[in-house]
Amino acid sequence: MEKKEIKITVARYTDLTELAEADLQLIEAAREMAKKAYAPYSGFKVGAALRLANGTIVGGSNQENASSPVGSCAERTALFWAGANFPDTAPLSIAVTAIDQSGVHAACLSPCGLCRQSLLEAEMRFKQPIRVLLDTREHVDVLDDVKSLVPLSFDGNSLISG
Numbered sequence: 526m527e528k529k530e531i532k533i534t535v536a537r538y539t540d541l542t543e544l545a546e547a548d549l550q551l552i553e554a555a556r557e558m559a560k561k562a563y564a565p566y567s568g569f570k571v572g573a574a575l576r577l578a579n580g581t582i583v584g585g586s587n588q589e590n591a592s593s594p595v596g597s598c599a600e601r602t603a604l605f606w607a608g609a610n611f612p613d614t615a616p617l618s619i620a621v622t623a624i625d626q627s628g629v630h631a632a633c634l635s636p637c638g639l640c641r642q643s644l645l646e647a648e649m650r651f652k653q654p655i656r657v658l659l660d661t662r663e664h665v666d667v668l669d670d671v672k673s674l675v676p677l678s679f680d681g682n683s684l685i686s687g
Contacts, residue, residue: 533673538665547576548667551620552660554582558599559624562586566593568626571634573599575607578615583607600640604647615651619644622660630662636674644671649680 538544544552551574559572564587571587585602600621607616623631636644636657648655654670672678 531676533668533676535673536667538667539663541665544665548618548620548658548665551576551582551618552622552658552665554584555599555620555622555658555660556624558584558586558603559622560586562599563588565589566591569623569631570625571599571621571623573603573619573621575603575619576617577607577611578617579611581607581611581614583610598637598640600636601643604640604643608647615653616644616647616655617653618656618658620658620660630660632662634659634661641671641674642679645675645678645680648672 541549554574555572557572558574559570562570562572564570566589573585575583575585577583583603583606585599585604585606587599588597588602590596600619603619604616607614621634621636623634625631644655648671654672657668657671657674659666668674
Protein backbone atom coordinates (compact mmCIF):
# COMPACT_ATOMS: atom_id res chain seq x y z
CA MET A 526 0.00 0.00 0.00
CA GLU A 527 1.09 3.53 -0.72
CA LYS A 528 -0.25 6.60 1.05
CA LYS A 529 -0.32 10.02 -0.52
CA GLU A 530 -1.04 13.32 1.10
CA ILE A 531 -3.02 15.95 -0.77
CA LYS A 532 -2.51 19.57 0.24
CA ILE A 533 -4.11 22.74 -0.99
CA THR A 534 -3.06 26.30 -0.35
CA VAL A 535 -5.64 28.88 0.61
CA ALA A 536 -4.79 32.55 1.03
CA ARG A 537 -7.08 34.02 3.69
CA TYR A 538 -7.68 37.76 3.74
CA THR A 539 -9.33 39.17 6.86
CA ASP A 540 -8.68 42.74 5.70
CA LEU A 541 -10.28 43.43 2.32
CA THR A 542 -7.89 46.33 1.70
CA GLU A 543 -5.15 43.72 1.20
CA LEU A 544 -6.89 42.40 -1.91
CA ALA A 545 -6.04 43.64 -5.39
CA GLU A 546 -8.49 46.16 -6.86
CA ALA A 547 -9.57 43.63 -9.53
CA ASP A 548 -10.46 41.11 -6.81
CA LEU A 549 -12.41 43.70 -4.83
CA GLN A 550 -14.33 44.61 -7.97
CA LEU A 551 -15.21 40.96 -8.54
CA ILE A 552 -16.36 40.51 -4.93
CA GLU A 553 -18.55 43.61 -5.14
CA ALA A 554 -20.11 42.28 -8.35
CA ALA A 555 -20.82 38.94 -6.64
CA ARG A 556 -22.41 40.76 -3.69
CA GLU A 557 -24.69 42.68 -6.04
CA MET A 558 -25.68 39.43 -7.76
CA ALA A 559 -26.54 37.81 -4.41
CA LYS A 560 -29.13 40.54 -3.84
CA LYS A 561 -30.82 39.43 -7.09
CA ALA A 562 -31.06 35.75 -6.16
CA TYR A 563 -34.40 33.98 -6.13
CA ALA A 564 -34.23 31.89 -2.96
CA PRO A 565 -37.72 31.67 -1.42
CA TYR A 566 -37.16 28.14 -0.08
CA SER A 567 -33.69 28.20 1.43
CA GLY A 568 -33.36 31.92 2.10
CA PHE A 569 -29.69 31.44 1.15
CA LYS A 570 -28.94 33.96 -1.59
CA VAL A 571 -25.76 33.25 -3.54
CA GLY A 572 -24.05 35.54 -6.01
CA ALA A 573 -21.16 34.83 -8.35
CA ALA A 574 -19.10 37.06 -10.60
CA LEU A 575 -16.82 35.64 -13.26
CA ARG A 576 -13.99 37.64 -14.86
CA LEU A 577 -13.21 36.62 -18.44
CA ALA A 578 -9.91 36.92 -20.27
CA ASN A 579 -11.32 39.84 -22.30
CA GLY A 580 -11.97 41.78 -19.07
CA THR A 581 -15.73 41.26 -19.09
CA ILE A 582 -17.37 40.46 -15.75
CA VAL A 583 -20.49 38.33 -15.90
CA GLY A 584 -22.68 37.55 -12.94
CA GLY A 585 -25.08 34.92 -11.77
CA SER A 586 -27.32 34.28 -8.79
CA ASN A 587 -28.99 31.17 -7.54
CA GLN A 588 -32.47 30.55 -8.90
CA GLU A 589 -34.46 28.12 -6.77
CA ASN A 590 -37.48 26.06 -7.71
CA ALA A 591 -40.00 24.17 -5.58
CA SER A 592 -38.66 21.06 -7.31
CA SER A 593 -35.12 21.64 -6.00
CA PRO A 594 -33.14 19.88 -8.74
CA VAL A 595 -34.67 22.24 -11.30
CA GLY A 596 -32.97 25.35 -9.87
CA SER A 597 -29.53 26.63 -10.71
CA CYS A 598 -26.59 27.70 -8.57
CA ALA A 599 -25.02 31.13 -8.97
CA GLU A 600 -21.66 29.77 -10.13
CA ARG A 601 -23.13 27.68 -12.93
CA THR A 602 -25.52 30.47 -13.94
CA ALA A 603 -22.55 32.81 -14.47
CA LEU A 604 -20.37 30.16 -16.07
CA PHE A 605 -23.01 28.98 -18.54
CA TRP A 606 -24.03 32.54 -19.46
CA ALA A 607 -20.37 33.29 -20.19
CA GLY A 608 -20.09 30.11 -22.27
CA ALA A 609 -23.18 30.98 -24.29
CA ASN A 610 -22.16 34.59 -24.93
CA PHE A 611 -18.35 34.36 -25.00
CA PRO A 612 -17.72 30.72 -26.04
CA ASP A 613 -14.05 31.21 -26.92
CA THR A 614 -13.11 33.41 -23.97
CA ALA A 615 -11.50 31.79 -20.95
CA PRO A 616 -12.74 32.52 -17.45
CA LEU A 617 -9.88 33.79 -15.26
CA SER A 618 -11.44 34.09 -11.82
CA ILE A 619 -14.71 33.72 -9.97
CA ALA A 620 -15.92 35.34 -6.76
CA VAL A 621 -18.73 33.72 -4.80
CA THR A 622 -20.64 35.15 -1.85
CA ALA A 623 -23.86 34.39 0.03
CA ILE A 624 -26.28 36.28 2.25
CA ASP A 625 -29.29 35.27 4.30
CA GLN A 626 -32.72 36.90 4.11
CA SER A 627 -31.63 39.71 6.42
CA GLY A 628 -28.57 40.47 4.29
CA VAL A 629 -25.99 38.93 6.64
CA HIS A 630 -23.06 37.25 4.88
CA ALA A 631 -22.58 33.50 5.31
CA ALA A 632 -20.05 32.34 7.90
CA CYS A 633 -18.56 29.81 5.49
CA LEU A 634 -19.03 29.14 1.82
CA SER A 635 -17.85 26.77 -0.87
CA PRO A 636 -19.26 25.76 -4.26
CA CYS A 637 -21.36 22.58 -4.39
CA GLY A 638 -20.12 19.50 -6.21
CA LEU A 639 -22.00 20.30 -9.44
CA CYS A 640 -20.47 23.78 -9.56
CA ARG A 641 -17.00 22.46 -8.77
CA GLN A 642 -17.27 19.97 -11.61
CA SER A 643 -18.60 22.59 -14.03
CA LEU A 644 -15.83 25.03 -13.14
CA LEU A 645 -13.25 22.25 -13.44
CA GLU A 646 -14.52 21.48 -16.94
CA ALA A 647 -13.99 25.13 -17.93
CA GLU A 648 -10.51 25.05 -16.42
CA MET A 649 -9.66 21.92 -18.44
CA ARG A 650 -11.30 23.25 -21.61
CA PHE A 651 -9.27 26.45 -21.67
CA LYS A 652 -6.14 24.81 -20.19
CA GLN A 653 -5.67 27.52 -17.61
CA PRO A 654 -6.52 27.89 -13.95
CA ILE A 655 -9.54 29.76 -12.67
CA ARG A 656 -8.84 31.61 -9.40
CA VAL A 657 -11.58 31.15 -6.81
CA LEU A 658 -12.49 33.86 -4.28
CA LEU A 659 -14.87 32.80 -1.50
CA ASP A 660 -16.32 35.84 0.27
CA THR A 661 -17.61 35.11 3.79
CA ARG A 662 -18.62 37.14 6.82
CA GLU A 663 -15.13 37.38 8.32
CA HIS A 664 -12.71 36.71 5.48
CA VAL A 665 -12.10 36.03 1.81
CA ASP A 666 -10.41 32.75 0.91
CA VAL A 667 -8.51 32.71 -2.38
CA LEU A 668 -7.53 29.51 -4.18
CA ASP A 669 -5.24 29.53 -7.20
CA ASP A 670 -7.39 27.12 -9.18
CA VAL A 671 -10.54 25.02 -9.20
CA LYS A 672 -8.45 21.84 -9.09
CA SER A 673 -7.75 22.77 -5.44
CA LEU A 674 -11.47 22.33 -4.74
CA VAL A 675 -11.52 18.94 -6.48
CA PRO A 676 -8.17 17.26 -5.78
CA LEU A 677 -9.30 13.77 -6.87
CA SER A 678 -11.11 15.08 -9.91
CA PHE A 679 -12.90 13.46 -12.80
CA ASP A 680 -12.23 15.10 -16.15
CA GLY A 681 -12.06 14.23 -19.84
CA ASN A 682 -8.80 12.34 -19.30
CA SER A 683 -10.71 9.97 -17.02
CA LEU A 684 -12.70 8.79 -20.06
CA ILE A 685 -9.64 7.69 -22.01
CA SER A 686 -8.94 3.98 -21.68
CA GLY A 687 -5.51 2.44 -22.02
